[in-house]
Amino acid sequence: MVVLGAGPAGLVLGNLLHDSGIDCVVLERAERAHIQTRARAGFLAANTVRILERHGLAEGLRRRGQAHSTCEFRTADGRFRLDYSELGLGERHTVYPQQDLVTDLLTRFLDSGGRVVFGTEALEVQDADSDRPSVSVREGDGRPGRWQARYVAGCDGRHGAARRSLPAGSVRRYHCDHGVTWLGLLAEAPPSLDAVGYAVHERGFAGHMARTSEITRYYLQCERGTPAEAWSEERIWDELDLRMRAKEYGPLHRGPVVQRGIVDLESDVLEPLRHGSLFLAGDAAALISPSAAKGANLAVLEAEILARALVDDLLHGDPTGLDTYSARCLTSIWRAQEFSQWMIGLLHGPSGSDGESMFHNSLRASRINSLRTSRSRQDWFAEHYVGI
Template sequence: MKTQVAIIGAGPSGLLLGQLLHKAGIDNLIIERQSPEYVLGRIRAGVLEQGMVDLLREAGVGARMDREGLVHDGFELAFDGRRERIDLHGLTGGKTVMIYGQTEVTRDLMEARQASGATTLYNVSDAQPHDLKGDRPHITFTLNGERVRLDCEHIAGCDGFHGVSRKSIPAGVLKEFERIYPFGWLGVLADTPPVSEELIYANHARGFALCSMRSPTRTRYYVQVGAEEKVEDWSDERFWEELKRRLPADTAARLVTGPAIEKSIAPLRSYVVEPMQYGHLFLVGDAAHIVPPTGAKGLNLAASDVSTLYRLLLRVYREGRSDLLERYSQLCLKRIWKAERFSWWMTSMLHRFPGTDDFSQRMQQTELDYFVGSEAGRRTIAENYVGLPYEAIDD
């Protein structure tokens, strides 16, 4: 088998890159170790930055998102007995975010790829990239019991934190940066109306809480829990009671509860690897970086990686500018570290850390008060939340 760009991973980043390349006439093939049903079953992020919304439209997969997605002009911070709205639209010159679940993004991309006739191979096992710095990069894998070789010119590793792409880079090449947070998020998905038209991030003495949504009839709520907590110890009743305790009283009084259709605990971590490329291999999304979900940056950072790699490959295939590929890591990491900083800041400001003394607690409250107490502070929060501009590719 042969293609120009081999993509490992059929999650939203791999599918989006494949869709953009296909529209540009650049041949690509995607391999995925899971089934399509498994990929669609992942319950993940739902807040899309302005840049990702624009990129999905550019890829020709934004029609259903524009019909069914919820445009949000702002969100609320609840802390110290106060509710403060961050006016995203007004503070960023008209930018917004879109509430549209990652599952729906993936579904739209899958359907577009199927309609295009481009190839995606599912249920692939034992994938391994080879000759990454040589003249004949390729991937070997097993499909339907047979060993297959896929020759290519470039490889995009879109296979997540636990995938084979990053692990195929020789030891000693990569530098890892990591922070593990001493808590997680217990999340519940329920078919209930949202308690608010916009997201509410709550800092409470009992811990962080978030009121989010997927649609006008489906909600996603989170509460901070200890790293040792088990999801089976949290009944629906216990979750709803704990959520109410952490929300402002008027919000808690309006909360509509119902049976959880999905419940899980996600640990929080920050992780970045440098560089994000090795020869013909380019790491994309979670294969190269993880952010705590507080800033809603995970899926959006993957989209910015996709945009950068796509635009570099366009220059390669249209202008012969293979030299530009060496800039991939530098361009991506410049934006990634800024998003990591914002996610770290949001996490640090809104969660209760074990062993925090009274002084540190006052500093947290004062930091929040300082930022929401000035237009400059609110603008800083807003411009980071809607997403910083994608890095330009200059000659």
């Protein structure tokens, strides 16, 4: 088995296959130090934690992860909190930075004898319609190479070789540009709230997400095309203070901005997720906007489904799981996409003052008020916010 990509999907899959006695190798374009420090998402859903625990992959997050059960909304009409551990299915998130999870998964895989080839760029998956597909690569020293296996798992993202290798006309692509751009920030500053903070403001959305006791993730909605370096740190903190209404609810803890990047909110789904001997998982299967923190959780779920199906096929001669892999994953993907779309509409609105913009902003205000006052709406929100 060849696995492309050493992110959450690829490493969970690699660990589960290796534990089952299936020979596999993970090919990763970046070096080890890079993937262990690459900051990404940090909110693990309850089912994701259960999957990791079920397979002995949760030791680190159980020691260092932080349980979160509350989110706070701030609007011009005031603020309110939802304790989603008391709503819906009564479940919570575990906050655990993705780079820490990747480090845990990688260490366990290597310590148990798994193989990861770093600095190796997958170029193309060939003969995916046969029972001996191969992956052409560029080795770390620039030389060409080739890996061959019974199956290939494409866990290498939306721009990886797995997607590029799909035959023309073999896949349907569903894509949506939500027309919203965020400036994503990582600050060396303690969290300013004991909850995830969502601020809805006439100047645009602002978000606060704790990562550790010393690191906080922030988001600022900005104009499309804005360079990541266009805003000074002073302007960033002033704008966060304004949108999060620090004068009313208390100042934010400031600190150096150590990482920043532009995020254009997009959604992207491929269908089907199987093409002969090639399977897609993680961002290679579907890209989801960060508005609902579902990406890494979908990746872990898909990896478990695929691992079980591969074990059934390779060790027990039962191909049923592989035949149904795409349909099973797409059910969860589209449910997550629907909630992500709902969150985007809740947090963002048009900036114009024309009649149509005022109409949509009034609808958004009504949705927020319903979330503030309706128990049934709160239960629905909690189930989808934590669920996957």
